[in-house]
Amino acid sequence: MDNYHIHSLEPLRFPLVARFYKTHYPPGKPKKDELIWVIDAPNGICGAVRFQQRQDYQLLTGMLLHPHLRGTGLSHHLLDAVQPILAQRPSFCLAFRPLTTLYAQHGFICADSHDLPDDLASRYRSYCQSGKDLVAMRHT
Secondary structure: OOOOEEEEOOHHHHHHHHHHHHHHOOOOOOOOOOEEEEEEEOOEEEEEEEEEEOOOOEEEEEEEEOHHHOOOOHHHHHHHHOHHHHHHOOEEEEEEHHHHHHHHOOOEEEOOHHHOOHHHHHHHHHHHHOOOOEEEEEEO
C-alpha cells in the first residue's frame, strides 16, 4: 500500500480518469459533476470510484480497479477511504452480483427495490430487465 495514494480527484486531472475508464471499462463514463476518488500508483491512476449526487441521496457507481490489481485488496482500501463520504448522506449502489460480498464488508446491505428512491428503483428495474445481474444495496 506504500506505493498507492487514495484521494479525491482534482478537477484538472479529470481527463486522466476519463482515459482510465475508457481503457478498462468503456461503458463507465465519468462525468465532471460526479465526486470521484482515485487510487494513484507511481505510473498513474489505477483505481477509481464515482458518486453521483442526487437530491436526496448519492449513488456509488463505476468503481473500477486496474485488471492486474484485482484481488490485491486495493478495492478494500478504496472503500475504507470513502467511508466518510458514504456517511454524509443516504448512499446506494447497484452492485454486480459477484461484488456484493465486497460491498457488504464495507457497510452495504441488500435492499429491496421498494426501499430505493423512486428514480433509482426505476433505473434498477430497467437494468435488470436488460439482463444485467445487479443487486441493489444501501449503506448503513
